[in-house]
Amino acid sequence: MITLDELLKINEFHIGLTMGINICQRMILNAHERNEPLVVDDRQFYILSGDQLLKQMLDTVCDG
Numbered sequence: 567m568i569t570l571d572e573l574l575k576i577n578e579f580h581i582g583l584t585m586g587i588n589i590c591q592r593m594i595l596n597a598h599e600r601n602e603p604l605v606v607d608d609r610q611f612y613i614l615s616g617d618q619l620l621k622q623m624l625d626t627v628c629d630g
Contacts (some may be wrong), residue, residue: 598613
């Protein structure tokens with residue numbers, strides 16, 4: 567059985583980890599750019615920009 571310390575010494579592990587993070591980052595950014603939900607475990611999440619979040623907060627306060 568390989569340990570975490572041993573994995574951290576393997577260059578291919580770092581390359582795979584970096585590629586996996588990059589794929590996840592692209593999925594999140596693409597969903598945001600298309601204004602589509604990011605689906606995780608059958609749950610939908612929308613990524614809002616700062617302007618969108620501020621508008622949503624102001625709408626909630628002003629309407630409530």
